[in-house]
Amino acid sequence: MVAELDQLLLDPTRLAIVSLLTAAEWAEFGFVRDSVGLSDSALSKQVTTLSKNEYVEVRKGYVNKRPRTWLNLTGPGRSALSAHIAALQAIAEKAKADGASHSRG
Amino acid sequence: MTEPTPEEAAAALHAVRQGKDQVARSALGSRRLWIACGLALFAYCVVIDLAPAVGSWLLWPFLLVCLGLSFALRTRTGGALLGRRVAVSNRSLPVGLRWRLLRLVPVLAIGIVGALLIAWLQVPHAAIYYGALAGLYVVFLGPKFQLWLLRRQDEVSGGRA
Numbered sequence: 001m002v003a004e005l006d007q008l009l010l011d012p013t014r015l016a017i018v019s020l021l022t023a024a025e026w027a028e029f030g031f032v033r034d035s036v037g038l039s040d041s042a043l044s045k046q047v048t049t050l051s052k053n054e055y056v057e058v059r060k061g062y063v064n065k066r067p068r069t070w071l072n073l074t075g076p077g078r079s080a081l082s083a084h085i086a087a088l089q090a091i092a093e094k095a096k097a098d099g100a101s102h103s104r105g
Numbered sequence: 106m107t108e109p110t111p112e113e114a115a116a117a118l119h120a121v122r123q124g125k126d127q128v129a130r131s132a133l134g135s136r137r138l139w140i141a142c143g144l145a146l147f148a149y150c151v152v153i154d155l156a157p158a159v160g161s162w163l164l165w166p167f168l169l170v171c172l173g174l175s176f177a178l179r180t181r182t183g184g185a186l187l188g189r190r191v192a193v194s195n196r197s198l199p200v201g202l203r204w205r206l207l208r209l210v211p212v213l214a215i216g217i218v219g220a221l222l223i224a225w226l227q228v229p230h231a232a233i234y235y236g237a238l239a240g241l242y243v244v245f246l247g248p249k250f251q252l253w254l255l256r257r258q259d260e261v262s263g264g265r266a
Binding site: 005010012015016019020022023024025026027028030031035059061063064068070073081085088089091092094095096 | 107108109111114115116117118120121123124125127128129131179181182184185186190191192193194
């Protein structure tokens with residue numbers, strides 16, 4: 001069960017970023033920054049780590065001559081998050097089951 | 106690797122849920138866009154009623170604009186131009202056939218009931234009332250219905266994390 005936990009996603013900030021992106025086809029850098037409550041540089045650092053591990057894809061472009069950055073979760077990133085969530089659920093459910101058996105005993 | 110405590114695991118799962126919900130809420134787009142769509146629908150029905158000749162050739166441009174808008178909202182550049190900062194993923198929220206059909210149910214039900222009433226009562230300027238009803242639906246119930254649907258899809262797809 002523990003083997004399924006993803007080392008990279010144990011960090012709460014990275015988990016928050018990936019959780020946002022898992023529900024999105026794409027999201028603007030600014031949207032992720034505001035939602036997670038990070039500064040531009042802090043988010044940039046986390047995104048670099050995630051993209052180096054091929055969890056997140058970064059695309060840059062221009063809209064009305066203004067630069068924009070969009071982020072999206074890659075296939076491996078999506079799989080890693082699914083496995084990580086399953087492992088977290090297993091931990092939470094095991095604790096619940098242990099608690100129930102203790103209260104019965 | 107350190108295993109999270111049950112409390113940490115529960116907190117992480119809560120964070121994942123919150124992230125998904127945040128995207129669902131943001132995907133509704135700006136309130137102004139819904140109001141503009143409702144007003145456009147109402148204006149189109151007014152034109153059909155008051156100037157049927159114009160209304161007949163207005164249908165295709167109207168449909169093309171609707172299609173163009175829905176396509177643009179799915180693209181990064183189009184979304185940015187229309188003020189949408191995020192697009193909901195169909196992969197993470199797989200929509201079953203019944204949910205696709207369900208999305209149409211309220212629209213169809215209102216449309217059928219409205220059309221039957223109008224035909225039965227032979228109301229003058231019926232298309233204007235019909236347009237007002239449809240416009241109000243889009244402005245007030247459209248965003249709420251879409252949000253409810255996105256959340257339901259997430260539950261159906263097992264995304265209760």
